[in-house]
Amino acid sequence: MALFLTISFSSIATGIHTWLAGTMQNEMLVKITEMAIAGISLLLFLVPLCFFLGYMERKVAAFMQIRLGPNRVGPKGSLQIVADTIKLLLKEGLTPTASDKFLFNLAPMIVVVTSMLVMAPIAFAKDFQIWDLSIGVLYVSSVSSIAVIGILMAGWSSYNKYSLLGAMRSGAQIVSYELSVGLSLISIVILTGSLRMSDIVMSQENGWWIFKGHIPVLISFVIFVIASTAEINRAPFDLAEAEQELTAGFHTEYSGMKFAMFLLAEYINLFVVSAIGATLFLGGWMPFHIGHWEAFNHIMDFIPSSLWFFGKTFAIIFIIMQFRWTFPRLRVDQLLTLEWKYLLPISMVNVLFVTVMAIMGWHF
Template sequence: MWSFSNIANLVHEVLAEHFNPAITLAIEMVIAGVSVIGLFAILGLVLVIMERKVSAWMQIRLGPNRVGPKGMLQSLADTLKLIVKEGMTPNGADKLLFNLAPFIAMIVAMLLMAPIAFAKDLQMWDLNIGILYVSALSSVTVISILMAGWSSNNKFSLLGAMRSGAQIVSYELSAGLSALAIVVLTGSLQISEIITSQANGWWIFKGHIPAIIAFVTFIIAVTAETNRAPFDLAEAESELTAGFHTEYSGMKFALFFLAEYVNVFIMCSIAATLFFGGWMPLHIGNWHKFNHVMDFIPSSIWFFGKTFFLIFVIMWFRWTFPRLRIDQLLDLEWKYLLPITMFNLLLVTAVAILGWHF
């Protein structure tokens, strides 16, 4: 059976035949970079149309249905419109920061793609501190939001940025602690090892109650970290018009918008990796025949299926719940989620030491 590692090796061999090692490495880097940019754009388009269709379905309406078959090309048309739109910079804005902020948001989202295993052997950078890397980089997003809000010279933007600062910094803790629960069970921060440790069952099934608690808190924290409703206080359009990106237009706005969706994708893929085994098919203990049947489904379908299911859940939240207030938001984190995740970490450590998991 062919796999992504075969393809990668083939490409590498072909390149190595014709060029010297340095140029080969350079060309491979360019290929990786282009694929990331391509994936970034495609994910953005797919997620936007998905969000619009999901919301339309929940709101008993049709959603976009004019451009392309069933309106599937609508987000492409929107992107074209945003590209040709004039990107305005307000007079009183800090021009450097104002123009830099959307690019930081985008770069962070792209960097976060590096350690994700999209399928078996399809991973750009399997670094040994994968989870730590994701956790650390995802908090850099807040810098771009703060920059955007501060430099816009708009009070709504500033309020939105301040809210988002308080929010992301606090929910970072819960997200990190929930992810740590699985790290404790696996004993490794490396994404590939976390996935292979689930070869005989996903952690959400193997890890008993602590894993389920960790999953729930992780999803809540991730929704908050990516500024999605019901935690979209940074944008809160009925309160702050558009929050931190009130003054942005054209492609600069689109970059924020895309970065938000790609962040959602990344966070959901991390959740899928930690709790649902990433690309690992559904395996149950030593039911070898069942496991073998499951292996026939390609690993990329397993990965994207799990990730998109989680994305759908997060969209479901958005179109169902009202928004929290800023003090309730912080209460939820500091008074409920953080103690729960900390206690859960203790619990999971006990489970790991005593070997109570499967």
């Protein structure tokens, strides 16, 4: 087990590449095969992940609501979500007659593909990263902004007034909250001096930013969690689907597999924002280190880096889930008030503080 975890991802990738290059003479074929391998392995990771998140959400909700949750299919109901997926797969995918069929079918794909693209620069463990590009943080915030178009498209093309209202709401919401997310990410970028994910993780070798950065980083972490909950359209910011108001908002008309895609995208997004929060504020795969306590740091290093990463990510996921099962939903104007009157000014001032802190070197 330990041996397996110490094999770095890049060495596996190089091994596969040399083997493929050896067997196939054609350079193009090698590239295509590698792309296919990367895509399939990502899918093989994502689908079980989404199953787990779906199961986790149900169980968390159930325990908070003094229920048992799914407990029929599989041990402790763990296969319930698989059964549900099979049900969704077998269901008829309805397309409303009056809808714009091309866009109606395109929208869920855009949403899913976008959320998968954002996975690229995330470091899952030590040396385990799909694409360590130099502007990782900027890439994440840029690519995730495409998702809103998928939602707008879904709402528009459904030929349904509820969908349209939901799409309008989510458009206003995502565009606004992107600012706060961006600003809270920037505060870490300022402290690190790099947009590269691996640099950001390495900079937390002697302590995570949430501890090193005093109160300003704590504030930006809180703002990040709130604003990214809004970014991924989860309660209490789920105005785009707002069951009690708009029945299901932008995906009212979707059924079967197309609906499942929205669900898939929601869980991938949930994982992605939590992973980014964990990477930027809680040190990603970096074990818990305290300054110069060598012995303590050494013990912490024994815990595999992937465990650290997933532990932190799921802690954030749990918080976001608890939000969903605790709070009432905001109204559309209050949503924008929260962003423009509270989160944005605070995070702007906060960035100023962080900058001063970074220049003066007041962090550890």
